[in-house]
Amino acid sequence: MQHDLIAQARTWLAEDPDPETRAELGAIVDAGDTAELAVRFAGTLQFGTAGLRGELGAGPMRMNRSVVIRAAAGLAAYLKDQGEEGGLVVIGYDARYKSEDFARDTAAVMTGAGLRAAVLPRPLPTPVLAYAIRHLGAVAGVEVTASHNPPRDNGYKVYLGDGSQIVPPADGEIAAAIAAVGPLAGVARPEDGWQTLGDEVLDAYLARTDAVLAAGSPRTARTVYTAMHGVGTSVLTAAFERAGFPAPVLVTEQAEPDPAFPTVAFPNPEEPGAMDLAFATARRAAPDLIIANDPDADRCAVAVPDTATEGGWRMLRGDEVGALLAAHLVERGVSGVFAESIVSSSLLGRIAEKAGLGYEETLTGFKWIARVDGLRYGYEEALGYCVDPEGVRDKDGITAALLVAELASVLKEQGRTLLDLLDDLALAHGLHATDQLSVRVEDLSVIADAMARLREQPPTALAGLAVTSAEDLARGTDRLPPTDGLRYQLEGARVIVRPSGTEPKLKCYLEVVVPVADAAGLPAARARGAELLAGIKRDLAAAAGI
Secondary structure: OHHHHHHHHHHHHHHOOOHHHHHHHHHHHHOOOHHHHHHHOOOOOOOEOOEEEEEEOOOOOOEOHHHHHHHHHHHHHHHHHOOOOOOEEEEEEOOOOOHHHHHHHHHHHHHHOOOEEEEOOOOOOHHHHHHHHHHOOOOEEEEEOOOOOOOOEEEEEEEEOOOOEOOOOHHHHHHHHHHOOOOHHHOOOOOOOOEEOOOHHHHHHHHHHHHHOOOOOOOOOOEEEEOOOOOOHHHHHHHHHHHOOOOOEEOHHHOOOOOOOOOOOOOOOOOOOOOHHHHHHHHHHOOOEEEEEOOOOOEEEEEEEOOOOOOOEEEOOHHHHHHHHHHHHHHOOOOOEEEEEOOOOOHHHHHHHHHOOEEEEEOOOHHHHOOOOOEEEEEEOOOEEEOOOOOOOOOOHHHHHHHHHHHHHHHHHOOOOHHHHHHHHHHHHOEEEEEEEEEEOOOOHHHHHHHHHHHHOOOOEEOOEEEEEEEEHHHOOOOOOOOOOEEEEEOOEEEEEEEOOOOOEEEEEEEEEEOOOOHHHHHHHHHHHHHHHHHHHHHHHHHHOO
């Protein structure tokens, strides 16, 4: 066993093109650390519907140049099998460690395989890449990013020519093509031959961002903005300037790209503490709202002044922003279909129904939402909003920020706020309160055990509410393909439990709907909603053994 591990490691070392990971793996081999080698060579990073994502380092279970070259070679083989010989593959990347290297390797592999490759000019938001695919008529796109994962991670997201992320069966076919790649020596990687794009694609994207706003709408909202050490600052500020909004006040400590993410434990606006610097900046600048992007700027977080909240600022939940944007689009008279994933609030369906608009529910992820026929607006509770599906068939934190700023400006002219509009929605449709129970694990078996326990002994009541139906989504439904998840309907509530597709987390999505007769009843409804959510969270954790 030990000899096998050492032999595997030496074979890997011999073809690793990166001096850093060669040195790293060489030191592990020299130290005879077979326990670490067993972890690194336990298999290979699995290519799925999120592409690849994992910790940076040497070996097949880490993100590194060898793994990326194999992934690119497999993708190139798949595209050629689909008849796309000579087609264009456009490649974008964020500012994480190794992102530019992975983008360059991908361009070299595509070029060597007889495809054409074009690389975005510098680290840019993921939605710029998603836009570029259709704008340039590409047959595929690759974005090198780990989104809001910890600094030690990187990832590899694949889109096909429709501008949407891959879904089955393409993901499995690409994975099979990657597995069939032989020694790296057989993968042609020329030194040049691909195109590095100028700013014309970015300029076209920025010109398109204006399309999400209503002609002549007010543009007065003042914002504080944080890019969370990612790539959003230059693009978002350019979009706001084009649109005529006041220049955002930047959270200067987080404005420039930094792969170390020095001021946050996790560079995700939803994580505790991530927004502290933004709140501090807002207390000095007194804006109308705070806008935050995640590091690749495909997500958008919003916070608003709230005297009832400690510190004077409150983060809105993704479901709240999702409903606000839907209500704004309805007020603007849009047509088409509103869509969301099953883990997002049922309020969107009620808004769409009252407005006479189509409504669809999909599996989790924009790879599904973006494929809804006639889509006009789609959102997911994890701060993702697709507000211009004709331009970007994915979540887009830049255009979502523009639309939020427009809505805040409209309300400001009326002497109202986003919180006032949320109250209106509660009075019209009932108070929809959502929360999440999210458990990060070191050992993935904890997640498997929790799912097995819930399947074997499904809860009959949570927080005193009877469970009226329990669905195992692994069997699929008449509207949804199979996925690893559980859905419980309760009297006035809903719970969905699923493993995260991108992080070592078990995620439980909770929603309660509390009827409310008039504005005077809102505080009591909120208190009841919070009480029920706390009770469901407690009872569900016990039922799952987490």
